[in-house]
Amino acid sequence: MGFCKILKICYIYFSLIGLIALQGCGILTGDIAKRKFDNTLPFPEEIRTINDVTSIGLEWKMPENLEEIGGYVIYENTTKKNENSANSKIIAIIKNPFATHYYIQKLKPQTNYSYQIASLGRNNTISIKSPPINIKTSYIDPVENIFASKDLPKQIKIFWSPHNNPSIKRYIIERKTQEGKFLKVGIVPHRLYVEFFDKDLEDGKVYSYRVISESYENAKSLPSAIVTGSTRKKPLGVQNLQASTNLVKSILITWNLPENPNVPIKNFKIFTSRTLNGKFSFLAQTKENFYKVLNLKDGEIRYYKVISVDADGIESEMNIGAIQGNALPPPPTPKILSATIINNQAVLKWEIEDDTRNIINFKVCRSENNKNQICFDNIMQQEFIDKEMRPNIKYQYDVRSVDEYNLESLPTPIQSLGF
Incomplete structure (x- = not known):
């Protein structure tokens, strides 16, 4: 050997x-x-x-x-x-x-x-x-050619070139906090999978990112260059918001369409409140630039705000102020001039002080001892004679005006008569 x-x-x-x-x-x-x-x-x-x-x-x-x-x-x-x-x-x-x-x-x-x-x-x-x-010890080179999107709705896409080192197992995506620290927001599980979507972000805000590669031995690379991305801005709000004050038991809300929106407007959301400083709740959604509120009480007041919503569901800011609208109020209540007994008959006379409304007739309601009310409609004159009075009964009368929309005013104070 x-x-x-x-x-x-x-x-x-x-x-x-x-x-x-x-x-x-x-x-x-x-x-x-x-x-x-x-x-x-x-x-x-x-x-x-x-x-x-x-x-x-x-x-x-x-x-x-x-x-x-x-x-x-x-x-x-x-x-x-x-x-x-x-x-x-x-x-x-x-x-x-x-x-x-x-x-x-x-x-x-x-x-x-x-x-x-x-x-x-x-x-x-x-x-x-x-x-x-x-x-x-050495280091792993950072990834190159990293980019971030600028106009996606509520999200930012981060993408980069695949790392040329085959020992890379995955990527770690970090986002910068307001305090200046980078915190992990996601992991991409393969060397050739080179994009990440950071979701549920605020509208119209800028965010900073970096990517770190990690090897099969759990060694981390140098951080990539820092890139900034931004989410889509909120759409413009509506202009010239108006609400009617002269419609019967309803309010019509109108507004101008936003001019030259970056993304098409899909619809509008209407919010309402009974008071100016109260809580506004969702009322309705429409694709038109108007909306009619129905089944209101005469003279009922409402406050409204309208926001625009783009094709991706991004909502505009809600205005601080609100527009006031109201249903057409009741016509003016007549003013009693006299209420007397003449020849065992009740005679009532009245007048209308406010002539801004078109009053077409009047209505007189009568009760006997505050019971059994009956009403006499379509009285064209400003006078009423009750020829059906009986002795030893107290009668109560009130007068109401009726306008062209068949809206009825509040009743006058009760007039008590009898013999």
């Missing part, structure tokens, strides 16, 4: 022994503390490093006098907060003198680390440590 083949078999043997020893590192750490320092024992030199995002590779030159070497110890130097001196801990024990490589994983990206290597003597000794090996 040749020397090279023997050397190869020995290398495999010692590699297996070294792997077993490495797995039992925690058990062997106590053995290291019992060893004596040997200043003459050579330690690894010409140490080179290769840095990755979450791992570091170490390579060293095999020491001379290999017959004195039984393996190697790798230390990690740590410096605690508020301390200037470094502490060392053993992270690997390699029981193989032929070993010249080792890698350390599960590190943090863009972080400084320091290591040293010592040799193990075959006679229960240990060398001094090598000079510190200082290294910084």
Whole structure:
């Protein structure tokens, strides 16, 4: 058997022994503390490093006098907060003198680390440590070509170029808060899936975003460039809102259509309240620029606000002020001029002081001892004679005016007559 083949078999043997020893590192750490320092024992030199995002590779030159070497110890130097001196801990024990490589994983990206290597003597000794090996882990490049939409309804679309690193597992999307911090708002689960919709946002508002890539080893990339997107502005509100005051038992609300809307207006929403400063509740929805409120009481007052709604359901601001409308009030109540008994007959005379309404007739209502009311309609004169009075009965009379819309005024004060 040749020397090279023997050397190869020995290398495999010692590699297996070294792997077993490495797995039992925690058990062997106590053995290291019992060893004596040997200043003459050579330690690894010409140490080179290769840095990755979450791992570091170490390579060293095999020491001379290999017959004195039984393996190697790798230390990690740590410096605690508020301390200037470094502490060392053993992270690997390699029981193989032929070993010249080792890698350390599960590190943090863009972080400084320091290591040293010592040799193990075959006679229960240990060398001094090598000079510190200082290294910084690498990083994953940020994604490129990131954009954000400017005019989507209640949402912003963020999209970017796929990362060229195949180790990327997913993307993390962050949004900037009012306090200036970036917080996660979503995750995109694949390297080639390169868009995200941030939804349920306020109308007409600007938001800032950045994207962070994450590898299968859970290492995060540098943040992307910050981009700003904005949601669609609210549509313009209606103009020249008016409400009628002269319709019978109804109010007609009208308004002008918004001029040159960026998005077509789909419909309008009408809100109403009984008082100007009261709570406005939803009344109706229409596609026209008018709406008629029906079945009101004579003279009933209502306050209205109208908002426009675009094709995507974005609503305009609700105006602070409101428009007042009212149904046509009752006609003016007659004024009694006289109420007398003449020849055992009741004679009532009246007049209309307010001539702004077209009064077409009058109505007189009579009760007997406040009971059994009957009314006499279509009285054309401003006078009424009751020829059917009986003695020893108290009669009560009131007069009402009736206009062209057949609206009836409030009754006059009661006039009591009898003989």
